[in-house]
Amino acid sequence: MRLLTLAAAIGLAFGVNTAQAEPVNLTLSGGNPGGLWSLLGAGIDRAVKQSDPNSVVTYQATGGGFANIGLLGANRTDTGLVHNAEVKIALAGEEPFKAPVNNMRAIGYMYNWAPMHFFLAKSIADEYNIDSLDDLATAKAPVRIGVNRSGNITSNVALFMLEQAGLTTEAVEANGGRIVQAGANDQAELLKDGRIDIVTNGVFVLHSSFRAIDENNEVIVLDIPQNVIDATNARFGTQTYTIPGGSYSNQPNDVETSALGALLVATDQMEEETAYDLTKALIANVDEIKAVHGSMKALTPELMADQDVLPFHPGAERAYREAGLLK
Structure with missing residues (x-):
């Protein structure tokens, strides 16, 4: 009996010392x-x-x-x-x-x-000499800007970045343009059909939706001013990210932006x-x-x-x- 009790005590102590974590x-x-x-x-x-x-x-x-x-x-x-x-x-x-x-x-x-991309129809870029987000405001081009649906975070971020570049909804409309809310795939179709001029979204570089935009349309990737990136990162906790030059057909240089x-x-x-x-x-x-x-x-x-x-x-x-x- 004494031996059994001692063995049990040793076994209990051993079990305590080697206890495994509970499964997650x-x-x-x-x-x-x-x-x-x-x-x-x-x-x-x-x-x-x-x-x-x-x-x-x-x-x-x-x-x-x-x-x-x-x-x-x-x-x-x-x-x-x-x-x-x-x-x-x-x-x-x-x-x-x-x-x-x-x-x-x-x-x-x-x-x-997941960097924010701003694709602009090359015909508009050439006509108004636009290569940066803030150029849209100063050029006063009548652009129709696609942003994601309300409730999708990229919509919040895109609208904020546009505002920081001087393109409030009121400014866009005053220039003869408008904000169009549509999902990523819908934006691509609207651009292809000539019903919007800009596609915005925040997913991975060369995501399938971005490749389709690049392959089916003549677009450029707009540069983002540093002050817009800084304000966006402070507002949303995003981080600065570089879209490597050559990622898209008409994007020879690196483009810095904010990434989700x-x-x-x-x-x-x-x-x-x-x-x-x-x-x-x-x-x-x-x-x-x-x-x-x-x-x-x-x-x-x-x-x-x-x-x-x-x-x-x-x-x-x-x-x-x-x-x-x-x-």
Whole structure:
């Protein structure tokens, strides 16, 4: 009996000393089914499974970043993908939010390379000698400007950048032009049909929609004044990005602009150990996320930790510090 008791005590002590972390079991609110964010959801799930086969991240399709912030704010999802610009709007309690959303905590960046593009019909550029966004205001060209639908963050950013360059809606209309709100694919069709002169959007360089615009139309990529970039980055938490020269047919030189990024976000209700285990798994198995799409090849643990839009969740911060990614 004494030997059995001693063995049990040793076994208990051994179990305590070698206890394994609990499996991660979380929901992740993303975007449309089949889109990049759904692929990221699958990659994140594979990453946590590499660290613990019993872990699971269940992806749920939503209307995108603004919807995900609403779910996070109401503690109706564990994690969500959100754009940095959407976070800034939510923290300020601006439309579409009725009050500041303050319970969000960052797990890490997933990407920060979705630059704002402004494609202008080359015929208009040649006629009015336009090569920069601010030229549109001084040239007083009657341009019809396509921006994304209301509720899509690139619409907010494009309108702000236009205003910073002197092109308020009133100024555009005074010049004989107008603002046309349409989705990215619709903008491409409107440009092709000659119903708009400018396409704006913020996705990856050489995204399929951008390639279609470049291949089916004679367009230039407008330069963005530095003051517009600086104001946009301050307003939306975006970052300066260079579209390499030669990316598009009539773009011989580099174009600097502001780029949107996407973060994986939790709430302050998530247990510290859960956030720690999640982040540690993403750091260790980042290749699982990179593999979901060619546009994700630049993702690194260093990038994941390189954000200041939101406070890190304490568990995520601990994981990054242990990995030497935060000081």
